[in-house]
Amino acid sequence: MYVRKYILLLGLMVISVKVSAESGEALWMRYLKLPSDLQSLYIPYAQVYFEEGSSTIEVAKQELAQAFVGLTGVDIKFQKKPFKCSLLIGKNVNQFWNIPDIEKNLKKCANEGFVIRSVKRNGVRRIIVTANTDAGILYGTFALIRLMQTGCPLDSLNIIERPKYKFRLLNHWDNLDGTVERGYAGRSIWWNRKETLDALKHQYLTYARANASIGINGTVLNNVNANPKVLDQEYIEKFARFADLLRPYNIKVFMSINFSSPVIIGGLPSSDPLREDVQQWWNQKVKEIYEAIPDFGGFLVKANSEGQPGPQDYGRSHADGANMLARALEPYGGIVMWRAFVYSPSGDDRAKQAYDEFVPLDGQFRDNVIIQVKNGPIDFQPREPFSPLFGAMEKTPLMIEFQITQEYLGFSDHLVYLAPLQKECLDSDTYVKNEGSTVAIVTNGTLFKHQYSAIAGVANIGRDINWTGHHFAQANWYAFGRLAWNHNLKPEDIAREWIKMTFTHDSVFVESVLDIMMRSREAVVNYMTPMGLHHLMGWDHHYGPAPWTDIEGARPDWLPRYYHNASEEGIGFNRSKSGSNAVSQYAEPLCSMFNNPKTCPQNLLLWFHHLPWDYRLSSGLTLWQELCYHYYRGVDEVKLMQKKWDRLRGRIDDERFEHVQHKLKVQVREAKWWRDACVLYFQTFSKMPIPYELERPEHDLDELMNLKFDMKNHN
Template identity: 70%
Template sequence: MRGKILLLFFLVFSMPGLMMAESGENLWLRYEKVSNKVLDEYSGLKKIYVEESSPVIEVAQNELMKAIKAMTSVDAVVNKKLAGSSILMGVGLDEKINIQGLKDRLKNCGPEGYVIQTIGTGSDAQVVITANSDAGVLYGTFAFIRMLQSEEDIAAINIVESPKYELRLLNHWDNLNGTVERGYAGHSIWWNREKIFKVLKEHYQTYARANASIGINGTVLNNVNAAPEVLTDEYLEQVVRFANLLRPYNIKVYLSVNFSSPAVIGGLEDSDPLRDEVREWWKDKVEEIYEEIPDFGGFLVKANSEGQPGPQDYGRTHADGANMLAEALEPYNGIVMWRAFVYAPSGDDRAKQAYTEFVPLDGKFHENVIVQVKNGPVDFQPREPFSPVFGAMEETSLMIEFQITQEYLGFSNHLAYLPTMQKETFESDTYVKGPGSTVAKATDGSLFNQKHTAIAGVANIGRDTNWTGHHFAQANWYAYGRLAWDHTLRADEIGQEWLKMTFSNDSAFIDPTLNIMMRSREAVVNYMTPLGLHHLMGWSHHHGPEPWTEIEGARPDWLPKYYHNASESGIGFDRSESGSNAVEQYEEPLASMYNNPKTCPENLILWFHHLPWDYTMSSGLSLWDELCYHYYDGVEEVRLMQKKWDRMQGMIDEERFEHVRHKLKIQSREAEWWRDACLLYFQTFSKMPIPAELERPVHDLDELKKIKFDMTHHN
């Protein structure tokens, strides 16, 4: 009987199409068995030579051995001799291996790049992974593992890579009480956890491995709306533990700090950045941190925005505040990342505020200050033009800030592949030094002589078993890291990598699923905010549509009506010369192009113009009809995503398949909610019918206005 049970077990779990259930907790580091067609080639990876070990090199070595074992069933061993090894890894191998041009290639790698090269053929073949630093070897090792996971040919590798940005960070908006602001995958992985640290060590190592695999080298542990208490002994003790755990993965820790900390926790009468007593307090606090964390990265600061304290409270400038902190950090090579998200009640167009406050300060920041600028001029909308600050500050290090968590794109309920948005920003031309002056070049050091280059992504990570709440939201974490390493990569090739490592190498699965991913963000734009509309979301939760919202006593620019300006005369925000003149902040020819509705890109036309409902679009349709078709196209796209995904059943494990199918069902329902709410509300102004060939709305406007969004459903 026991033999029959074992035989049945073997048959069931070896049958095609039947897979073990998966939770997603291993992210893209699953290390599944490679197919038989490449097994012979990979099974030769039996020996590893390591040139001088270190904690970082040890991580790389152990990861490689783990991956080889899992993918090929081969127990790789460490070989003490250089000759005859299958894989040679370490710093300075150019001094021991005679490979023509290797030394020159390493010179082009910088401090964290790497060279991967195959030398020899057949049984004598060796794979060399070398770099100028232990970190470079770590990243090269993960790149090689990625090739194995994707079942690529390793017989003739010749790769030289280096990161485009020096600092590649995740920003966690995690609060000390364990909640996560704009987080949709459970509570904080860092704060207010009941389990003892030793129990959670493996969990944190998975986080560290995942980030190292995509080249992320820094993490900000707490919310930009920072609690001063994070700088007290109670919390700094925890920061020390996190720093020690992440260090072997070449990840530095950073903290968001509250500008009023000297007064709130230091007992000073104020936090004026030009007062000697305040400056000394920060210097003492920084010294205290570096005594325990010698490689501490530095501070992230949100100041004088949305009620947060800052130097302007004392009549000082952003530069005064940032430079005070920079002076305290400078002896330790620490960095100040000062956010340009300034959202104060100025009375002017919110889209203009960052440029207005920061561009006049160009050249006044210390060298270890980096101004952190959101990708768009407002606030992580499904589509925005790039922020005009990019390219406008030639003497200041600027870093771009993307949001990985989907605050305005359906939270963790909607499939929205974000690299298409990020590439749109990277490739936007600022024209600041003529054609080709892209946002990427304005931030990666190739256009201006910046002291530091950096990029930040607001993390979508929480305590959910699959880390991100939606299995496909993992792709946005992965893709952010890959683009932070190399912004020239294509969104589709990154998506293909992720699918192979996360689900399957089968093209029958990859091709249609990649098509879903690549079309998903535009679908979200269409059913939420087409043609340049923005901020139609509920004013507090930012999820569902509330274009009608009115809150007594609220600032106008907190509410959707401020942005869509719908009336019987038309819709849209006038940022032309006759309106707020935000177009003036862009270089020519962009300023003139955006200023004229006939030349303004139609996917941004209502961002820059208030137009009548019967305005004729390039399609020949009226603006109202064009708007209707976009909203309906968005819904139809999600329905098509559902149909395509249903065909994937049996190609991957049932647990993740059903999870995604359930999420797509929610997304389809909410896409209809968005379409009907926006169109029925705007129709009260346009007085125009929805085109006859389109299906009738499935909701009633009065019914939609009564929907109350339950935030607990998403946390």
């Protein structure tokens, strides 16, 4: 398809560029031909010795072949003998060269790591990719492909990698009826499908390849709000078939279970975890699963949380419940991921409750239990402080749960690159042992030396042709995997990889889009919930702004005003020592820093403090003024993103260009909706003018309060 490149301002040139139409279906594995200078770098490596092996080795080999010909236009020649090859891949390929430091480095690679090494002997350049396991070869091969996709020279490689977390998981909140809770890219790829498995195979293998390419090694196939039927034989068989498809890609399947399953599908009188019949039932169920899926990963459990059943229904603790399941899974090497997302409407500050409930249980969990903790103490907001549980349970492995799907960040309508959010959390210093006790170090098992470590992301995947609704939401899937593999990677580097692989090497495009992506998270914070505000979204959809919501009979902790507490006196949640004292759940010096509004970071100020509208900030502005500036800045940033995108027309295919262009238009509109709604609503309390150098709101508060949200437009 020919795209006329539009004449630039004072246009000097008219260029025609051929760009293919693309749907986004291929994700970052498009393998289109590289610029010719890069091709010539890689073509010398077309003579390949790929050590034979398992199905995992086979898929790695096929991937390399597909990628190589796509990127260079030259077919790989797979050779039986290594000596004339320029690229050697396999667990044992170093035997041919016996390079000592490769052996040494392999020891650092553990189970899933790999070594990639450029070698020059007798004037011949070669690349060796090796590992201790087939999985390592798979990841090493994908790493090599990525180097080519991103245009790296290959003649002086010396790469040793191993993943930072043992389990790197996607959580699909997919219901068995095919709907996806908080899913904005169509229905479930897993459940309630009319097509045959054969017809879907291409889709599932693309899913598997994509995850393998970024190191994801486990996937929970059903919603944490679990339907008990998932344990029926019918569904166990379906899990088994998915496991078979994913196994070559080193991806284990996991299952969310309903704690009341013994009663609901087992017919037992109780699901009390201390009852022997209940325990027996679970043992039997687990046995059935492992007969079907020998490498089954384990269970994910949401119990006694938001109405889900759990051990507390029988007067038992979370530990009692988790341990019962852990005992059943232990003989097979399975794990229990037990969610700490608990809070009750009658209790204390919601932000404190998970900590209060779980910390006393530290030491009571069996070794194969991991407590799954959301990154922040409330619920996947545009910005939260890290959850105080991180670092507070020395004897228990804690895994971090991020949300890739944008439940509170504009669904798949808003372009928000989430790596900076995740990185901010992972890099947060908990100070629990000493300086440098970051959330990453706490959760990856290093700090407290736990056997298991894990990290999970709630998937944003659905049946949409482009997988994630928004083309840029693919970047959040990609970046989550990359950070799970190595949390030391920089979000901008991950983004640059992804842009090159997903769109083009055109440096104008790459740098402009990088800039767009890197602005996007702070933009959404600013236009939705700046300065530590949180949960201002409509209570039933979590999409648009509804800080005014007052629903009779609704749980107060599901309503925005529980969180913003706006009144004529001021705004914010007092979590300091004079308030809910949530600050005390953080180690010093954080506790003191958060407790004092003068030292509390401004981007969390209203998370920890309720302050008067005329409270004077270090900028010299009042709280009210600063809040207005933040909301306006959010909109301005999105406008800037939109302008930057718009001038990239012609540098990529029109299909994706226009899709994103349209989404950005929606985002600008909705950013204004957010800004106007919040500023005008809070102004009814502050009674102060919007700073006069700012544009006036576009909407009336009444009009915004009467907008009806139609979920149909957002799925």
